[in-house]
Amino acid sequence: MNDGLFYLYADLSCSAVMMACGCWLLTDRHLGRVLRVCHAFIAAGALVNVLGIVADRVGFHDISYGHVWPGEVMTNIGTAVLMSKWVWRSMRRRQAALGDVV
Numbered sequence: 001m002n003d004g005l006f007y008l009y010a011d012l013s014c015s016a017v018m019m020a021c022g023c024w025l026l027t028d029r030h031l032g033r034v035l036r037v038c039h040a041f042i043a044a045g046a047l048v049n050v051l052g053i054v055a056d057r058v059g060f061h062d063i064s065y066g067h068v069w070p071g072e073v074m075t076n077i078g079t080a081v082l083m084s085k086w087v088w089r090s091m092r093r094r095q096a097a098l099g100d101v102v
Contacts, residue, residue, distance in 0.1 A: 021083035
């Protein structure tokens with residue numbers, strides 16, 4: 001397999017996870033405003049990353065995403081895992097709150 005394609009699709013999947021998690025964490029009222037703004041920036045950046053990769057793959061207006069560096073993928077993996085953990089905690093907190101109410 002071509003290393004470039006591996007890094008490209010790994011970056012695409014990590015960016016998609018970061019985008020979904022960032023959007024979810026925007027709704028978590030237990031997080032402070034600054035953290036929610038940071039998640040909004042991460043989600044927006046991940047959305048741009050996803051759109052750039054998809055536009056490159058489908059050949060939209062000759063957009064070239066360029067070379068994805070292994071370091072970028074490693075950073076995105078770490079961020080995606082961290083954000084997934086935060087979403088998991090947020091979901092458990094909401095379930096616990098609903099369990100207390102009912």
